Amino acid sequence: MLKNAMESSASEIKNKNSFDGRLPEDTRQNLAEFCTKNSVSAFSEALAELLTLMEWHNEKKSPEVHETAIYNALLHLEKAVNQSSAWELYGNDYDGPLINITTFEMNLMEQTVSMYIMNILNENAPPVLFFPLTDLCNPDVIVKWRILEKIASIKVTAEETVYKRKLLHCIDQRIQCEVKNWLTKELEKLKLSGKSTVLKDTETLTKVVKDLKSCVTMAIDVTASEGTLFEDTGVCYFESVSQAVDEKLYPICQEVMESMDVYQQCHQSFHVNMRDSCASSHALYLQLKKLVHFLKFPQKSPKPLKLEDYNSVFAKVFVNLLQVLQSECHNRIKRAIEAEAKDTGANEEKILSSSVIALNCICTVIDEWKHMEMEDEDLQIAFLVKVADIVCDGAKIFAEALEHKLEVSKLQLKDVELTRKACILVNSVEHIRKYLQNIPQKMQWTERLDTIHAEPSSASLKEQVLRILNLIHQSMDSHLEQIRSRILKEIVSRVQRQCDKLRCSWLEGTTTNQSFDKYMNYLDEQMESLHEFLQEDLYPTFLSYFWSSLMMCIQNEFQEGQPPEYAKTIKQNIQDLKEYFLHINIEEWDVHRRLSQQIMDLLELNSKTTFELQLDYYSQIAESIVSPVEYLGHIAFQAGYKVTEADVIDLYINVQKGQRLPARKLEMSELIVKVELCPNTLFPNQLPLKSSPVTEDLDNPVFNELFQFFHLPSDVLSVKGVVIQVRVLNQDNSYSAEAVLLLNQVQNMSGFTSVEFLPVYLMPLRKFDMSHISYQVLESRSRWDKAAKQFISSRLKSDKSQKKFFPCIPGKNMMCNFASNN
Numbered sequence: 147m148l149k150n151a152m153e154s155s156a157s158e159i160k161n162k163n164s165f166d167g168r169l170p171e172d173t174r175q176n177l178a179e180f181c182t183k184n185s186v187s188a189f190s191e192a193l194a195e196l197l198t199l200m201e202w203h204n205e206k207k208s209p210e211v212h213e214t215a216i217y218n219a220l221l222h223l224e225k226a227v228n229q230s231s232a233w234e235l236y237g238n239d240y241d242g243p244l245i246n247i248t249t250f251e252m253n254l255m256e257q258t259v260s261m262y263i264m265n266i267l268n269e270n271a272p273p274v275l276f277f278p279l280t281d282l283c284n285p286d287v288i289v290k291w292r293i294l295e296k297i298a299s300i301k302v303t304a305e306e307t308v309y310k311r312k313l314l315h316c317i318d319q320r321i322q323c324e325v326k327n328w329l330t331k332e333l334e335k336l337k338l339s340g341k342s343t344v345l346k347d348t349e350t351l352t353k354v355v356k357d358l359k360s361c362v363t364m365a366i367d368v369t370a371s372e373g374t375l376f377e378d379t380g381v382c383y384f385e386s387v388s389q390a391v392d393e394k395l396y397p398i399c400q401e402v403m404e405s406m407d408v409y410q411q412c413h414q415s416f417h418v419n420m421r422d423s424c425a426s427s428h429a430l431y432l433q434l435k436k437l438v439h440f441l442k443f444p445q446k447s448p449k450p451l452k453l454e455d456y457n458s459v460f461a462k463v464f465v466n467l468l469q470v471l472q473s474e475c476h477n478r479i480k481r482a483i484e485a486e487a488k489d490t491g492a493n494e495e496k497i498l499s500s501s502v503i504a505l506n507c508i509c510t511v512i513d514e515w516k517h518m519e520m521e522d523e524d525l526q527i528a529f530l531v532k533v534a535d536i537v538c539d540g541a542k543i544f545a546e547a548l549e550h551k552l553e554v555s556k557l558q559l560k561d562v563e564l565t566r567k568a569c570i571l572v573n574s575v576e577h578i579r580k581y582l583q584n585i586p587q588k589m590q591w592t593e594r595l596d597t598i599h600a601e602p603s604s605a606s607l608k609e610q611v612l613r614i615l616n617l618i619h620q621s622m623d624s625h626l627e628q629i630r631s632r633i634l635k636e637i638v639s640r641v642q643r644q645c646d647k648l649r650c651s652w653l654e655g656t657t658t659n660q661s662f663d664k665y666m667n668y669l670d671e672q673m674e675s676l677h678e679f680l681q682e683d684l685y686p687t688f689l690s691y692f693w694s695s696l697m698m699c700i701q702n703e704f705q706e707g708q709p710p711e712y713a714k715t716i717k718q719n720i721q722d723l724k725e726y727f728l729h730i731n732i733e734e735w736d737v738h739r740r741l742s743q744q745i746m747d748l749l750e751l752n753s754k755t756t757f758e759l760q761l762d763y764y765s766q767i768a769e770s771i772v773s774p775v776e777y778l779g780h781i782a783f784q785a786g787y788k789v790t791e792a793d794v795i796d797l798y799i800n801v802q803k804g805q806r807l808p809a810r811k812l813e814m815s816e817l818i819v820k821v822e823l824c825p826n827t828l829f830p831n832q833l834p835l836k837s838s839p840v841t842e843d844l845d846n847p848v849f850n851e852l853f854q855f856f857h858l859p860s861d862v863l864s865v866k867g868v869v870i871q872v873r874v875l876n877q878d879n880s881y882s883a884e885a886v887l888l889l890n891q892v893q894n895m896s897g898f899t900s901v902e903f904l905p906v907y908l909m910p911l912r913k914f915d916m917s918h919i920s921y922q923v924l925e926s927r928s929r930w931d932k933a934a935k936q937f938i939s940s941r942l943k944s945d946k947s948q949k950k951f952f953p954c955i956p957g958k959n960m961m962c963n964f965a966s967n968n
Contacts, residue, residue, distance in 0.1 A: 168215075187246060189226040195219045197254060200262040213289040216262075220296040227300055247302055259297060259309040266290060267316035269323045276317070277324040277387065278361040279368045291375055298378035310379070317381045325390035332357065333398055341409035347402050348426045355395070355433040362387065362440045388441040388451055396452040399434065400459055403427070407462045414466075417473050424470045427463040431456070432519060457522040464525055471511055472536045478507040479540050483547045496681060501574035504544045505581055508537050512589060523598050527611055530594060534585065534615050538622035541582055545575045545629045552633060561640045568640070569679035572633040576684055579626040582619075591615050631691070634684070638692045641672050642699060653703045653716070662719045666726065673730055689732040696723070697741045704748070707926035713752030720746065751923055756933045760825035761867025763920040768869050768886045770915075778883040778911040779807035781819075781872055784904045785887060786895035789860065797823075797855040797870075797892070798901040801837065802848070804874060805908075809844030812881055816841045820873040821853045823889075826940075827933055828868060832858070839877070852901070863890050874911060883911035914941055 181191050196219040203211045247255075265271065273286055281287045298313055332354045337343040362384075369376060369383050376383045406427055413419035434456045441451070482503035515533045520526050548571045555567055586592070595608045642649075648668050652661035677685055700720065705712065724737045754762070783801040790796050801819045809817070822834035837851035862868050868889040875882045885907075893904055915921075921941070928935040 187226075188229065189223070189247065190251065192219070192222040192226040193247075193251060193255060196223050197258045200258045204258070204261045204265055213286065213293060217289055217293050217296065220293060220300065224296060224300050227302060252303070255302070256308045260312045263294075263297065263309060263313050263316050266293075267320045269320065274324055276321045276383070277328060277365070279365050280361075282368065282372070291372070295375045295378060298375065314379050314381055317375075317379055318386050321381075321383065321386040322390035325387050326394050328361075329354070329358070329391070329394045333394075336398070336402070338398075338401060338405075340405050341412060344402060344405040344409045345423060345426055348406060348423075348430055351398065351402055352426070352430040352433050355430065355437055358391065358395075359433060359437045359440055362437065366440065384441060385449060388449070391437075391441065392451040392453050399430075399453070399456070402430075403459045403463065410463070410466050417470070417477070420466060421470050421474060424463060424467040427460060428467060428518065431460050431463075435519060435521060457520070457525065464520075464529075468529065468532045468536075471514070471533065472539070475507050475511045475536050475540045476543055479504045479544050480547070482507070483544070483551075496570065496573045496679065497577050498548075498570060498574040501544070501577045504540065504578060508540055508578075508582070511536060511540075515589075526594070526598050530589070530591070531611065531614055531618070534589060534591075535618050537582065537585065538618050541578050541622055542625050544578055545626050548575055549629050549633065552636065561644055565637055565640045565676070566679055568633050568637045569676065572630055572637070572684060573679075573681045575626055575630050575633065576681060579623065579630065580683070582622065582626075585619060586615070630684075630687075634688050634691050635695075637676070637688065638695045641676070641692065642695055644672065645669060649699060650703060652719070653700065653705065659715065659719075662722075666722070670726075677730070686731055686733055689727060689730065690736040693727055693732060693736055694739065694741060697739075697745055701741070701745055701748075704745075706752070706923070707929055708752070709930075710753045710755060713749045717746065717749040717753060720749070748919070751919060756924065756927065756931050756937070757825065757827060759920045759924050759927075759934075760827070760937055761865065763867075763918055763924070764824055764869045764886060765867040765888070766918045766920065767912075767915050768867075768888045774910055774912050776913065777806075777808075778881075778913070779874075780805040780908055780910055781874060781885050782906050782908045783872060783885075784901050784906055785870060785892045786898065786901045786904045787858075787863070787892055788895045790857075793860045795858050795860045795863070797858055797889075798895070799853040799855075799870060799872070800901045801851045801853065801872060802906065804847045804849070804911075807845055807847065807874070807911075808881070809847075809876075812876070814844045814876045814881060816877050817844055817847050817881075818875055819849050819851060820875060822871045822873070823855060823858075824869050824871050824886075825867075825937070827937075828862065828865070829855075829858070863892075866890065872909075883913060885909035885911055916941060 180186070196216070199211050199216050199219050203216065267275075273284060274281055275287060275290060282291075294313065294317070298310065333351075335350050335354070336347045338347060365383065365387065373383070375381075406423060410420060410423055413423070434453065438451065438453050438456065441453075479500075482500040486498055486500040511533060515529060518529065520529060552564075552568055552571055555564055559567065591612060595611055645665065645668060648661065648665040652665045654661070673689075676688065680688055700716075704716065724742075727737060728734060751759070751762070781801065781804050783799060785797070785799045787795045787797045799821050801821070804817070807814075807817070816839040818839050819837040820834055821836075823829045823832050826832075832855050835853045835855075837849050837853075840847040840849055866888070870887045870889060870892070871884055872887070873882060873884045887907060887909065895901060895904065898904060921938075924931075924934045925938050928938045
């Protein structure tokens with residue numbers, strides 16, 4: 147009856163394209179009376195209306211049933227269900243029908259609704275419903291969503307109905323179909339002709355993935371506000387989208403990147419091609435990464451996708467990308483240096499413009515690396531280490547190029563021009579080095595490794611990577627420091643060359659003070675000029691190098707053998723130089739280095755009189771505790787003094803015997819002992835004393851000879867360097883050795899009747915030592931100093947009489963037992 151009424155009503159509106167389901171008022175009243183008379187429930191009436199309209203739609207009768215009519219019928223049915231539901235009576239545990247519905251009605255509902263769902267969710271049925279979600283403002287789309295929501299939400303039985311399972315399946319298939327249709331349409335733009343079109347294909351694919359990501363992003367927002375349909379049907383929208391995208395997009399990405407690998411292999415030697423292809427590939431990588439993130443983020447239990455393994459698809463590209471980064475960075479630096487070499491204009495800046503460009507290249511590489519957003523941990527570590535290596539190598543290349551530039555300029559520029567240019571070059575090297583000192587912080591080595599390897603088990607790997615990174619950085623820093631030092635030393639050399647004439651004039655010693663003043667004035671001008679050219683933090687280092695160089699020049703050019711006044715003047719001049727350099731900010735420890743102290747010691751020695759030098763010499767050989775290189779035997783003697791008058795003493799030396807002398811080896815026939823007070827200029831009236839010859843048992847000769855020196859001034863006991871020299875000689879002076887005892891070590895014989903009661907000195911016999919610096923100063927002074935000449939002559943005469951003896955070899959020569967003078 148209802149069907150006939152609808153057909154009658156629809157026939158009256160044939161001039162219209164659709165039927166809205168409304169019946170004339172009299173027809174509706176007749177239907178209401180029929181239902182009342184035959185006890186037809188409101189639910190059954192509403193269900194009959196819905197199923198009639200759906201059947202009409204399924205059979206595609208003309209005019210078409212408008213979707214709003216079906217939606218209104220669903221609203222009537224929902225109202226009837228809510229009014230007649232027995233849910234409250236039977237409770238939640240009731241597993242039968244929730245309303246009074248017959249089996250016929252249930253079967254008819256299952257069949258008709260399922261057919262309707264299949265019709266409107268047919269793969270080819272317009273419009274686009276689920277992907278992309280850009281047409282939700284379209285009334286046809288909206289009403290279909292609302293119909294599907296109502297079908298999913300109306301509950302007529304506690305059990306899951308067939309049509310709801312059909313609804314779940316059809317929505318899932320429709321989502322996947324629409325995603326694939328969208329991708330098919332977009333991917334038709336790809337030519338996929340291998341390496342010949344791969345660059346364009348990669349660019350196109352990147353745009354497709356980007357647009358796809360935008361669609362997914364929009365879907366996240368839409369489903370968050372309009373997701374009732376998917377909640378009620380149990381459809382996981384993003385799982386369906388992800389599955390379709392994965393199935394359609396992954397093979398295309400794989401094919402394109404395989405073509406890219408072939409392309410890059412063919413163009414490895416062409417930097418521009420490699421650079422552009424890597425940039426294009428990396429853009430696709432970033433879009434894929436974001437897409438996978440958006441696909442998986444909204445899912446409750448995301449299933450694994452092939453696209454998640456996108457890192458492996460780009461493995462070869464990333465290896466090539468590292469090479470491109472290196473080439474790009476280093477080529478930019480080289481081009482910057484070459485461009486500056488062509489610029490002949492005057493540069494008033496302290497650093498080269500190319501150093502700014504080089505730093506910009508380095509910063510660009512670091513910034514590009516930071517924005518690569520790689521997911522794979524192994525790739526992240528590889529890029530971290532390689533980018534650090536690229537940056538450090540770039541700094542080395544820049545510094546080496548500047549040093550080469552300086553070498554070339556040496557042949558073209560004068561000292562003044564070269565010095566200024568060297569200052570600019572070293573400033574530029576230091577500018578780069580100082581910036582890269584903080585590269586661990588700029589690249590966040592520790593933080594990034596902590597992010598990559600958060601597990602405690604990976605601590606050792608983190609330490610290894612950090613050690614490699616630190617080695618790379620230290621190698622670069624050390625390399626740049628060496629280049630900086632070489633350039634600074636070149637500046638020092640040039641400045642010293644400019645000061646040569648004035649410095650030599652000062653050190654010649656004719657008019658020392660006047661020459662020194664001229665030298666200081668010129669040096670001050672040079673230092674002021676260099677302070678202006680050099681960067682502030684480089685100036686102290688330059689001063690340190692210059693000071694060391696100046697000390698070496700002074701050491702080499704110092705006039706040896708001059709009178710003491712010359713050395714005293716130079717010593718004062720150097721003290722003035724120290725104060726000047728400290729004033730212009732040299733580090734204090736630099737002026738007190740070992741070389742400086744050696745020079746001051748040398749000047750101090752040259753400032754002494756000849757007599758003081760002799761005292762120094764004897765004091766040094768008397769205090770020496772080093773075992774003789776050649777063993778010459780030992781001598782045993784006693785020494786003491788007696789105070790005879792006020793400020794007058796008598797000195798007694800009792801030479802007892804010698805031990806283990808090489809007499810038989812040298813075929814000696816006799817030996818004598820000679821005792822002398824030194825330096826002899828202090829004892830002009832005391833002549834050397836000799837013993838009687840000894841001819842028996844010359845290996846262990848017994849002398850038992852007493853030597854006496856009378857009327858000596860007592861103050862000689864307090865003069866350091868006054869010694870008793872005991873010499874043992876053979877008949878032709880082929881054997882001559884000495885033992886030296888400081889006079890201030892001799893004991894006072896008060897309380898002793900004889901020197902024989904005093905302790906014995908058992909001292910090793912030594913060759914005459916002429917290696918001490920005091921002796922060398924005396925030798926250089928002997929050209930004009932009579933006292934020095936006499937002293938040197940006496941020592942040389944003794945030295946010429948000496949022959950080579952047997953070396954003291956521990957374990958073989960038992961005569962080495964006595965090595966001290968105690």
